[in-house]
Amino acid sequence: MFFRKVEDAASAGVALAPSPIARTVAPIAIEELSHFKTFADVPKFQKALSAGIRPLIALPQEVREKVVVVEQPGRIALVVQADVDRSQLESIKGKLREHNYALRVATADPVVIRDIYQGAGEAGDVDRSARAGNEFMKESAEWVAYAVQNRATDIHLEVRGSIGVVRVRVDGELEAMKGPNGGRYTAKFMEQCMASLFNNDQQSKSGSDSLFDKEKFLYCMVPYSERGLSLKLRFQSMKGNEGPKTVLRLLHVDENQPTLTFEQLGYAPSHVALWEQAMQTPSGMVLIAGVTGSGKSTLLKSFIELNPNTPRSAVSTIEDPVEYPIRGAHQIPIQRDLSDGKESAKRYAETIGALMRSDPDIVMLGEIRDHFSANAAQQLAETGHMALGTVHAHLLSGIVPRLVNPEIGFSRQILTAPNIATLFAYQALVAKLCPACCMGTTEASQHDLSVATIAGHMKTLGIDAAPMRWKRIGGCTECRQRGTVGLTVAAEMLMPDEEWLRPIREGRDTDAVEVYRSRSNGRFDDPDMTGKTVFEHTLYKALAGQVDARQCSRFDTWHRFMLHANRRKQPS
Structure with a gap:
C-alpha cells in the first residue's frame, strides 16, 4: 500500500474543540492512504471501532454510510470515508487522538465501506440486499x-x-x-x-x-x-x-471419462510391467504410498478398471468418503468419527465382517491408518484375497516403518510372511514444463546458480545435459504465466521377494534399501526404472526435457545422490 505523510489537521491550524485530554497529546502525523476501489485494497484490520453495541466511534446512520473506522495492529486507527463532511471527519480524528490511536485516513467507494462493515461481522443498518x-x-x-x-x-x-x-x-x-x-x-x-x-x-x-x-x-x-x-x-x-x-x-467424477492408463499417468515401462504382474496375482496386499494430493486414489481407480480380472471378480471398496465412481466395483461409504474411536471401530468392523461374508475377490480399503484397517488388510491377504490400500509414507523405504509403528501395528513377521505383500509403490506428482517457454541450461544458469551446479553433476556422471530444460519464472501466454502445463507421476516400485524380505524381517531396513538399489542398471538416462528411486525417475524425465531437474531435491539432496552414484561407479 503506497501512502504519503501529511500533517495532522490540528498542527495545520484547523480550529477544533478538543477535550482537555486531547490537549495533552502531541500532534501526530497522519498517514494518508490511496483510494480504495475494492475491498481487496483494504489492509488487514482487527475490528471496527465504529460498529458494535457500544462502538468507540458512535456515528449516526447517515454518516455510517459514508465512513467506517477500523483498528489495525499496533493501535492504529484507519478512517475510511466517502465524501464525508470535513467537520465530521475532524471530530472523528479528535476522538481517536483522545484514545491515543495513531491515525491513517483513506477514501473509498461507498460499496467498500459497506464491505468493511460486513467484514467486521456487523452490517448494522447498512443495506444487506447485495448479499x-x-x-x-x-x-x-x-x-x-x-x-x-x-x-x-x-x-x-x-x-x-x-x-x-x-x-x-x-x-x-x-x-x-x-x-x-x-x-x-x-x-x-x-x-x-x-x-x-x-x-x-x-x-x-x-x-x-x-x-x-x-x-x-x-x-x-x-x-x-x-x-x-x-x-x-x-x-x-x-x-x-x-x-x-x-x-x-x-x-x-464423469463416469464416461476414459480410464487413465499407467503410461498416461507417467509410469515407466518397467513400472507398468510390475502393475500388470500384480494384476495377475490373486491375493496379497498392494499398497500405494505418497503424500496428500499425490494421486493415490486416481491410481487405485486405474488399477481396478484396467485389471483384466475385474469383470469376472467381486470387487468392493470401503471409502471415507467415496470420491470417484469406479467401474466394476461395489463402493461402500463409511464415516469414521475421529472424536469417537469406539463407534468408528464398530462401524468399520461391521463393514469388514459383512464383506468377508460376501464372497469378495478384491477389496480396496482406502488408507491403512490404524489397527482396524491394518487388521482388515491382513485378514484379506491371509485368506487369499487381494487387499488394495494407501499409506501416508514418504518414499518406498518409509512404507514398512509406517506399517509397523504402534499407530498401525503390523508385525514384521506377518508383513514378511509368504504371499502377504504383493507390491509396494511410492508415487509423487511433478510439474511438467511448458514446451513453449522452458529455458535451456545456458539461459537458466544466468538466473539460478543451482542450474549450473546440476549441469556440472551430469558432466561428472558422463551424461549429456543438452536436452535438459528449466522452468521460466513468469511463464508465457501458452501456460498462463506459470511455466508449467500439468503434472506427471514420478515413482519407485518394488515387488517383494525373499532377498528383500529377509532384512525387513530382521529390522535391517537400511540393508533392504541397498538390496533394492543393487538391482538398478546405474544408467540415469535409461528408461528402465528397476531398482531406481523417485529421485532418479524425476532425473530421467528431466534429462528428456519434460520436467525441471531442480524438482529432484523434493525427494533427496543432490549431495547424497552424487555420493551414491559415485560409489556405484567405483570398482568393487
Missing part, C-alpha cells in the same frame, strides 16, 4: 469454474482476521486467484460461502456434521454439476486463530 443468499452459491460456483479452467486440483478458502482469501493449487503450487479483487473478500462473506457449501450443497450421508461450525473440523462431499462439468468437491474445514479455513479438492 442475497444465493450470492454465496454463485460466488462459490465462480471459484470452481476458475479452478477447472486453470487445471487446479484444490481451492483454499482462508479467513485471516477481517479478510477472506481464495487461492488455488495449480501444478503442485499454491497461487492467488487472479481477477478484479485478487481473490480477496470480506471475512464474513467467506465464512458464509463456506457455510453455504456445507449446509446446503453437501451430498447425503457424506458429512461429519449437519451444520457448518467454524470452531470444528468438518468434512463432506459436495456434488457440482454446472456448465457441463461433473465434479465432487471434497470439503475439509479447520478452525484457526484468525478464522476458519476450508480446502476443496476437485474430483472429476
Whole structure:
C-alpha cells in the first residue's frame, strides 16, 4: 500500500474543540492512504471501532454510510470515508487522538465501506440486499469454474482476521486467484460461502456434521454439476486463530471419462510391467504410498478398471468418503468419527465382517491408518484375497516403518510372511514444463546458480545435459504465466521377494534399501526404472526435457545422490 505523510489537521491550524485530554497529546502525523476501489485494497484490520453495541466511534446512520473506522495492529486507527463532511471527519480524528490511536485516513467507494462493515461481522443498518443468499452459491460456483479452467486440483478458502482469501493449487503450487479483487473478500462473506457449501450443497450421508461450525473440523462431499462439468468437491474445514479455513479438492467424477492408463499417468515401462504382474496375482496386499494430493486414489481407480480380472471378480471398496465412481466395483461409504474411536471401530468392523461374508475377490480399503484397517488388510491377504490400500509414507523405504509403528501395528513377521505383500509403490506428482517457454541450461544458469551446479553433476556422471530444460519464472501466454502445463507421476516400485524380505524381517531396513538399489542398471538416462528411486525417475524425465531437474531435491539432496552414484561407479 503506497501512502504519503501529511500533517495532522490540528498542527495545520484547523480550529477544533478538543477535550482537555486531547490537549495533552502531541500532534501526530497522519498517514494518508490511496483510494480504495475494492475491498481487496483494504489492509488487514482487527475490528471496527465504529460498529458494535457500544462502538468507540458512535456515528449516526447517515454518516455510517459514508465512513467506517477500523483498528489495525499496533493501535492504529484507519478512517475510511466517502465524501464525508470535513467537520465530521475532524471530530472523528479528535476522538481517536483522545484514545491515543495513531491515525491513517483513506477514501473509498461507498460499496467498500459497506464491505468493511460486513467484514467486521456487523452490517448494522447498512443495506444487506447485495448479499442475497444465493450470492454465496454463485460466488462459490465462480471459484470452481476458475479452478477447472486453470487445471487446479484444490481451492483454499482462508479467513485471516477481517479478510477472506481464495487461492488455488495449480501444478503442485499454491497461487492467488487472479481477477478484479485478487481473490480477496470480506471475512464474513467467506465464512458464509463456506457455510453455504456445507449446509446446503453437501451430498447425503457424506458429512461429519449437519451444520457448518467454524470452531470444528468438518468434512463432506459436495456434488457440482454446472456448465457441463461433473465434479465432487471434497470439503475439509479447520478452525484457526484468525478464522476458519476450508480446502476443496476437485474430483472429476464423469463416469464416461476414459480410464487413465499407467503410461498416461507417467509410469515407466518397467513400472507398468510390475502393475500388470500384480494384476495377475490373486491375493496379497498392494499398497500405494505418497503424500496428500499425490494421486493415490486416481491410481487405485486405474488399477481396478484396467485389471483384466475385474469383470469376472467381486470387487468392493470401503471409502471415507467415496470420491470417484469406479467401474466394476461395489463402493461402500463409511464415516469414521475421529472424536469417537469406539463407534468408528464398530462401524468399520461391521463393514469388514459383512464383506468377508460376501464372497469378495478384491477389496480396496482406502488408507491403512490404524489397527482396524491394518487388521482388515491382513485378514484379506491371509485368506487369499487381494487387499488394495494407501499409506501416508514418504518414499518406498518409509512404507514398512509406517506399517509397523504402534499407530498401525503390523508385525514384521506377518508383513514378511509368504504371499502377504504383493507390491509396494511410492508415487509423487511433478510439474511438467511448458514446451513453449522452458529455458535451456545456458539461459537458466544466468538466473539460478543451482542450474549450473546440476549441469556440472551430469558432466561428472558422463551424461549429456543438452536436452535438459528449466522452468521460466513468469511463464508465457501458452501456460498462463506459470511455466508449467500439468503434472506427471514420478515413482519407485518394488515387488517383494525373499532377498528383500529377509532384512525387513530382521529390522535391517537400511540393508533392504541397498538390496533394492543393487538391482538398478546405474544408467540415469535409461528408461528402465528397476531398482531406481523417485529421485532418479524425476532425473530421467528431466534429462528428456519434460520436467525441471531442480524438482529432484523434493525427494533427496543432490549431495547424497552424487555420493551414491559415485560409489556405484567405483570398482568393487
